[in-house]
Amino acid sequence: MRSPPFLPVVRPAALLARLRAGLFLAVATAASTTTAATDAETTTAISLVREQVAAAVRAHAAGWPGTLSLDIDLQGLERFAPCAAPHASLPPTQRLRSRLSVAVRCDAPERWQTYVQVRVDLHGPYLVAARTLEQGQLVGPDAIEAREGDLLALPRGALHDRDLALGRVATRRIGAGQLLRDNALRSADAVQRGQTVRLIVRGNGFVASSEGEALDSAEPGSPLQVRTASGQVVGGIVMPGGVVEIPL
DSSP: OOOOOOOOOOOHHHHHHHHHHHHHHHHHHHHHHHHHHHHHHHHHHHHHHHHHHHHHHHHHHTOOOOOOEEEEEEETTTGSOOOOOOOEHHHHOOOSSSSEEEEEEEOSOOEEEEEEEEEEEEEEEEEEEESSSTTTTTTOOEEEEEEEEGGSSSOBBBOOGGTTTTTTSSOEEEEEEEEOBBEEEEEETTTOTTTEEEEEETTTTEEEEEEEESSOOOOOEEEEOOOOEOOOOEEEHHHHHHHHEEOO
């Protein structure tokens, strides 16, 4: 008669320890898998925010010359729930500056809003006076020099387009190398405050003219009030050549 096979004796405490170890390993593996999936989802969501913020700033900078570089700070964004379709925006009236605060909104799966800080560098051409321009002097091609730099570091009104400077007149003395700004130039046909202008009134089959004093400065196409020789103040539209047309 054959003897029964030998079976090792497993103590209950050892068996319980093995079960616990197996359970711990299974839980740890599942937790690791879940964490990896969550991290991947968060990384993808943050990348979407970066793309939306960059697109919003680039759209806001449309029309500016030069090369745009962005440094987007997304620190702290991981505390928000991942968003499948984030939306980034800037106020339409916001001036493009070296530092911007961009609003980021999420509607689903959770609703939240925060602000992302962006450092902006816009490198491109701007214009300076190639030589000294005296007040009243016409700006010709030889009076303009182009330079390169950070356009957002320049004061408001800095000119980047030669066509916006050529043929205009300096309203004050501009030294060689100084920045050409829009408020330092005027149209050659602009009327200056105190200037004697010709008034024209056109009617059905007639044209009447006289002279008056401009009460302000104005570009062609702009409204202007004029004091006539009799002291009456009338309003008209500035035309080229120092003429103000008075509507009937």
